[in-house]
Amino acid sequence: MSPSSVVLYIVSLLWLNLTDAKTGYFWHITDLHYDPYHNSPEFHRGCRHNRANNEHSHHNNRHRDHTCDSSWTLIQSAAALMAERHPDTLEFVLWTGDILSSSMEHASDRVKLEAVRNVTDILSRTFSSQFVFPALGHNDPPPSRKLVDMWMQWLPTEALQTFETGGYYTIEQSHSKLRIVVLNSVLWSGGATTSDNPHPHRGRTQWEWLEHILIKARRKKEMVYLVAHAGPGVEERHNAGSSTAAGGGELTPAANARLLHVIRAFSDVIAGQFYGHRHADTFRLIYSEGRPVSWALLAPSVTPRGAGSVSNPGLRLYKFESNTGKVLDYTQYYLDVTNTRGELHWSIEYNLTQYYGLREVSATSLNALAERIRNHHDRSSFAKYLSALRVKHSTDISDCDSACVHVHYCAITRADYSDFRSCVRNPASALASRAPHNSAAIFLYAILILIS
Numbered sequence: 001m002s003p004s005s006v007v008l009y010i011v012s013l014l015w016l017n018l019t020d021a022k023t024g025y026f027w028h029i030t031d032l033h034y035d036p037y038h039n040s041p042e043f044h045r046g047c048r049h050n051r052a053n054n055e056h057s058h059h060n061n062r063h064r065d066h067t068c069d070s071s072w073t074l075i076q077s078a079a080a081l082m083a084e085r086h087p088d089t090l091e092f093v094l095w096t097g098d099i100l101s102s103s104m105e106h107a108s109d110r111v112k113l114e115a116v117r118n119v120t121d122i123l124s125r126t127f128s129s130q131f132v133f134p135a136l137g138h139n140d141p142p143p144s145r146k147l148v149d150m151w152m153q154w155l156p157t158e159a160l161q162t163f164e165t166g167g168y169y170t171i172e173q174s175h176s177k178l179r180i181v182v183l184n185s186v187l188w189s190g191g192a193t194t195s196d197n198p199h200p201h202r203g204r205t206q207w208e209w210l211e212h213i214l215i216k217a218r219r220k221k222e223m224v225y226l227v228a229h230a231g232p233g234v235e236e237r238h239n240a241g242s243s244t245a246a247g248g249g250e251l252t253p254a255a256n257a258r259l260l261h262v263i264r265a266f267s268d269v270i271a272g273q274f275y276g277h278r279h280a281d282t283f284r285l286i287y288s289e290g291r292p293v294s295w296a297l298l299a300p301s302v303t304p305r306g307a308g309s310v311s312n313p314g315l316r317l318y319k320f321e322s323n324t325g326k327v328l329d330y331t332q333y334y335l336d337v338t339n340t341r342g343e344l345h346w347s348i349e350y351n352l353t354q355y356y357g358l359r360e361v362s363a364t365s366l367n368a369l370a371e372r373i374r375n376h377h378d379r380s381s382f383a384k385y386l387s388a389l390r391v392k393h394s395t396d397i398s399d400c401d402s403a404c405v406h407v408h409y410c411a412i413t414r415a416d417y418s419d420f421r422s423c424v425r426n427p428a429s430a431l432a433s434r435a436p437h438n439s440a441a442i443f444l445y446a447i448l449i450l451i452s
């Protein structure tokens with residue numbers, strides 16, 4: 001080896017070392033909706049019991065029932081799958097709320113906390129050497145000393161301070177430039193009957209805190225994951241063209257608009273957004289001056305009980321560059337509830353990049369996917385999207401005409417409530433405004449070939 005090639009060799013080794021991205025993994029689990037009374041004949045509260053009064057032959061379909069929330073058996077099977085598929089480089093777990101079944105709404109605080117403790121215990125046994133980062137959903141108990149005591153095993157002291165007062169916190173990692181920001185979306189959501197924010201003061205404090213954290217992260221050259229139960233954007237299946245999206249845990253119109261503003265302003269710092277709440281596998285894109293600048297990936301629920309339409313239980317394992325936070329891919333696991341005969345068998349539903357043929361996970365690539373999803377001439381991407389949306393639960397795309405496809409497209413690309421409504425009302429203008437150059441060129445080219 002000549003001296004110059006030795007130097008080149010050393011330089012390239014150093015370069016490789018510096019740029020050697022460390023690959024890590026994290027789970028995203030959401031909307032477990034544990035129902036302690038699932039099988040209970042007592043108090044006439046059990047979901048199955050109530051169902052059995054109305055229908056016969058429910059011997060073997062404890063989990064086939066999409067009108068019931070998660071049984072303990074279902075939660076145990078989810079924990080077992082995660083323990084079995086445990087990668088060596090599992091870094092942490094994101095757990096984005098709605099721990100409890102909505103049927104427990106009127107249960108006492110003691111009963112609710114007991115149920116949260118049971119789920120906490122099974123997660124800490126499953127992830128004995130990882131940290132689990134919980135976010136609160138609208139079906140969860142509010143932040144309290146008792147919750148702090150339960151979760152202090154996972155959260156550092158500074159995080160516990162903001163968690164106890166507002167349910168939000170940030171995690172700074174010593175070994176990487178990735179910062180996790182967990183928001184309490186309940187502080188920004190409307191009540192079930194009103195779009196008024198029931199927590200104006202704490203909601204304001206959370207805004208100030210978030211902006212402060214993002215400014216600091218930019219200064220320190222950190223990348224940030226935004227994590228919350230509910231994220232920005234509409235629920236396409238309920239709110240197609242309707243005037244309100246606030247209520248049932250949705251962000252109020254004002255909070256949604258402000259969050260979008262913050263995301264646009266800090267899109268250079270935000271490496272990803274992770275939400276639950278919709279009980280659907282979907283994504284949202286945020287644009288600035290017509291350019292896609294940020295993405296949000298919404299994981300499906302563990303409960304098979306849908307919020308509008310039913311789905312199968314899902315669990316998601318992300319693959320990422322642990323020093324930069326760059327998301328590389330995810331594997332979506334699911335449990336086919338419909339065909340379950342006693343045994344609960346989880347399997348792989350799909351891998352994100354493979355499934356949709358993405359070169360990378362970015363706002364640009366997901367924007368291209370959104371364009372393919374709404375393509376009227378090739379329904380294959382839409383068929384995949386619809387199947388994933390309901391976690392492989394009996395999907396028939398012939399039920400979804402072009403107007404229906406268009407609503408899905410608007411939901412993905414119009415996170416602003418009023419933009420979404422005008423997109424739904426006016427398919428033609430949406431087509432004109434976002435037609436990507438390359439598909440327009442292909443279309444022109446096809447016409448030229450046809451007329452020549």
Ligand SMILES: [Zn+2]
Pocket residue numbers: 031033098137277278279301
């Ligand atoms: Zn939920």
